[in-house]
Amino acid sequence: MSTTTIPAGTKWWSGGKSPFNISYGKVMMWYFLMSDAFTFGAFLISYGTIRFSVNHWADPNHVFNAFPFAGHANLPLAFVSLMTFILIFSSVTMVLAVHEGHQMNRKGVEKYMLLTIIGGLAFLGCQAWEWTHLITGTHDVLVNGKLEQWGTTVTKNPWGPEVLHNGQMVATPGPIAFGGYFFGITGFHGFHVFSGVVINIVMYIKTKLGHFDQRGHYEMIEKAGLYWHFVDLVWVFVFLCFYLV
């Protein structure tokens, strides 16, 4: 019985058509993102379970009303809107980098990758400021009949229901799940942004060194882009869960 082989020089690994007709690297990235979506999904569903099992939750308009250099001005959600804008804008520059990559325009890719990196770093900087502000900024909390000064941490929540104390409305300790989930989930997201920035820096350097020009395509930029857009998308859900509802 005679057998056949594939003549040399033909594409030897795509005999059966790839169901998605994209390169293996992109398939791999998509499946990774699905996996990562389940990680975030588990976090956010856990958060939802606990949040809706307690009677009181911190009001985001109170918790997130500060802005750098604005003193005690009451600016609800202004800063997080800026953060969100920065991150979404970095997604736009990422799209442009991918587009320039398709045109094989190295200079263009460099420019937009740099802007994306700056956007990512700016977002991380904002998050660092917000965390610091929450942890170090103290508030009056009525604990066992005495006033204490509390910051927002994973074990302390000064945003509980308010009661009348010496003729003033004062907060009582809120559910400690607030800090745990807020810092846990935004931290995990921040870690993803950080990884994305590192990946983007590597891509930027590789672009500068001309690796992708030698390779003849900028698919790596596209894959980094998929990851970056995913991180942005996750932020939309994190934003929704912690700041809007």
Added chain:
Amino acid sequence: MSTASLHETTHHADHADAHHGHHKETFITKYVFSQDHKTIAKQFLVTGIIWAIIGGLFSVIFRLQLGYPDATFPWLEDFLGHWAKGGKLNPEFYYALVTMHGTILVFFVLTAGLSGTFANFLIPLQIGARDMASPMLNMLSYWFFFLASVIMMASLFVQTGPASGGWTIYPPLSALGDASMGSKIGMDLWLVSMAMFIVSSLLGGLNYITTILNMRTKGMSMTRMPLTIWALFFTAVLGVLSFPVLLSGAILLLFDRNLGTSFFLSDIVVAGKVLPNEGGSAILFQHLFWFLGHPEVYIILLPAMGMASEILSVNSRKPIFGYMAMVGSLFAITILAFLVWAHHMFVTGLNPFLGSVFVLLTLLIAVPSAIKVFNWLTTLWKGNIRFTPAMLFAIGFVSLFISGGLTGIFLGNSALDIHLHDTYFVIAHFHIVMGVASFFGMFAGVYHWYPKMFGRYLNNTLAYIHFWVTIIGSYLIFWPMHYEGLAGMPRRYYDFSNWESFKMFGGLNEFISLIAMLVFAVQLLFVFNFFYSIWKGRKVTTLNPWAANTLEWTTPIRPGHGNWEGDIPEVHRWPYDYAKDGIDHIAQDVPVGAGESKH
């Protein structure tokens, strides 16, 4: 895009050629940091065997306690030190042993050892690829597993002992360091080790999926893939989508343990002291755990199903019965695997209505399972059966899957489960259906593909002894446990001799322990056979010793990195053309002849 992928293709082809062509490999690059999928498979297999010996030995030690609760074994003290003072097993360490037995066997042996070995070994060989999509990530997958192994191994030697809250690590036992000896550093090491393990499983799984989707040789359409590949594909999908949820749970649990959060803790009083924790939910952890934990059962079982399908067909000299039904049932099981996790939680106070939904979905799994069983039996029916060791283990797998699967129908009923939950009935059920059955699938795979792995045969006499003692022994161990469980004997107890109602099982427990030791000893015989045959086994002299149709048998007897010396074969037919038109077998790379009937 097409130019891009074409470019990558040639790039990789050059890479693969370079590997089995010029450029010398050192011992380190060939056997340690190897990127060859076949070597990585062997690394997974050997590491899995080492873990299996350790995990099995643990069961022998705690079976000693269960079988002989009043006896002392002075040699145990030499072996375990202060965990067995005076030859009597410490109760705390008993729990550590059962916890680690479960952890090791479920994750390190039957997940990494099974999928890691056969997905790596068989996927490129059976779909006609030179290597995995990313050999580098594949290598990292093994080394993350190795790291996880080292950490888990280290936890066995810390002063307070390894994790001991059961392999399901339910909080609060796992969340409070003061809850037990095993809740201290051993638990942290468990969680960190599992995080590494999940990374390993993710890297491996991504590779298996993309390799199967994108790297098939010409003509190897999805519906021409051997069932092993389909099974490994669904296994990888299950792993990639369920392990991350355990990762989330593990991270939150680490926070609870080390940062003072209360994700899984609420209002707890320990030794009269009120803990500051509030608002968390221990049940939440169970949901997160079982969202992985149930698919995990199928991560363990599906590769065994795939290999059994292949081996049954090859050794019955008949096409597999109902190929598309087999693929469809694998798919159905994969979907249902994600929708039944709460059947582990019927007694947690789950809403009874929700419970009944989970009962329905759980019992639905019986449908694809039965389809598979009947297809295996009809494949055997009137076959020209060769009772090779691999075939015996594959038939043993079917037998165990039926026996263990039937008790699953009992346990899937929430009403019955209230009585049977946490009894030896559960132990018997899951050991037969996923533990021993998957081991049988794994043994079948090792006996069948050993000639391809090492170019030598395993010793048949030892193999037959291994099979008969293991199958009879397994039934003798686990069958009686059903009766103990129905009588209400609870699992995870250190000593039953103080209960009037369970005293009558003393003799039975001793019998089970004796058989368990015998079966363990026979596994050592297999390990001896395995390692002895690598160097001294009978040499393989023909390319296709089992007269099988799949592509791995078209490679040289000892394939190098790149698998095929010349070009990769092109595929023209499905892999199950046995006894077709009066021809014994027609390999996949044989073109369809004129006037040949359709299968």
